Amino acid sequence: MEYLYTLAILMALYVILAASFNFVIGYGGLISIAHPVFYAIGAYASALLARDAGWPIPLAIVAGALVALLASILVAVPSVRISGDYLLIASIGFQLGVLEAIKNIGWTGGAGGLTNIPALLAPGSNHAIYVALTIAVAIATVVLLRWISRGPYGRAMSAMRDDELAFAALGRNALAMKVAIFALGSGLAGLAGGLYAHYFRFLAPGQFDILQSAALLTMVVVGGLRSTWGPILGAIVLEALPQAITFLDLPPSLLGPLQGILFTGLVLIFMFARPQGLIPAGDIWRGRKAMATDARRA
């Protein structure tokens, strides 16, 4: 039972990560694969604030999200000015740098990992509460991002992706928008990090490396870039399937490679059979109800 709780919590956290990553790369059109580093920053900041500074855990989780958000602004402001590709390079550099720093600093637990992170749940309480909490946060995240992308901001994001120069010449501040999109997405990843830290109570830098980046990218792309349900489905399927085969009672020496093969196989199947993702988004931006009202009036 506890195993199923763990799986459900991981799925909910990956829904937050995939949805927020989709916001950054799909809707914002920002080329970055460093999403896990903001997940790491949120997790470590929250864990350390609660463990070493004695902050109340809920406050530490929110603060961790804000630290991730601020860090992402520091990465984005200088890079989006130069050109789109520079953000990719700057953010990967940032990801490698932060993970390297975590490995080498004493108070982060180093390469061996950060232990004794205080748990949000009191000992002996029902773990289903934590499942409900993470699912609630995941739903709130998806609803918030969907609301943003279907309103005036979403229209502007579409226009910016279509033609940034024409967009700017109409008085729109594309740089500010890119920074804001990157910051919101990264802040949500940080929130997922805090939720992770205070349940699993152990963090190691290897959990947030470039393989995580690949996994997240896969979830979003296999699920369907710029669709609401795509990344959710991608996160659940790609998190569940490799876990599900652990029930097969295979020896660990077989299990690891099998999970890898399954993951890669799924990606390959989708790349060829359904390049637009499980749930493809339309090419045309459709806002919510206001459009329908206009259509009736016209």
Place this chain on the structure above:
Amino acid sequence: MPAGLEVRGLCKRFGGIVVADAMELDLAPGRIVGLIGPNGAGKTSFFNLVTGVVRPDGGRVSLDGRALTGLHIHQRARLGLSRTWQNLRLFPSLSVLDNLLIGARVYPGESLPALIAGPGRLRRAEAADRTQALDILERMGLAGVAHTDVASVPFGQQKLVGVARALMNEPRCLLLDEPMAGVEGHAYEAIQDVVRRLAARGIAVCVVEHNVAFIRDLCDEGVFMFAGKVLARGSVEDLIADPRLTELYFGT
């Protein structure tokens, strides 16, 4: 305080090509100026320099007495500088109406913090923009395609959408780059009509166009440009009658 657009000593070269050679040009409020000259004279470059798309090597540009030098593209637009593009640059993933909504001088939904803090206020601002956009579309004969994807309306109508989108800014100065190229019939009157209305409200307009008849019908005066310089300014009739300019224009 000088009103309208003032350009002084504007210089720009791309390698060996001089696109602005100490260019001087004033656009007065309420006047429609036709900018003519052969291909490669630097007309589009002039728009790019004024709107901030291309950074000049030197010179000054001001709008209604406010220096534009050093401002970003979007900051200039917010001061009331509006333009169209020779190659249209519409937003293909949006409907005609949504293309226009992006062009409002102040776009209600642009700030994520403001959006999250006060969705109600934004909804009201957006409603006002919709009314304005539908109004402009109506005036230009585009009301019927307001909700059509812009990529699927005919080219002639797309050109009109480009002009309509530039009007959403309620500009102080409007720069039109070849609005008639590839367009015929109804668009001719529609564009002439909206441009005249704008000028009557005191807006400075500059039109780049190879269609001389269109320029002659519409503009109060003409400016002849060649190799990044203003060679002559006067009535359009006089400019096209000048054999020296005609020779430069047709490159004989």
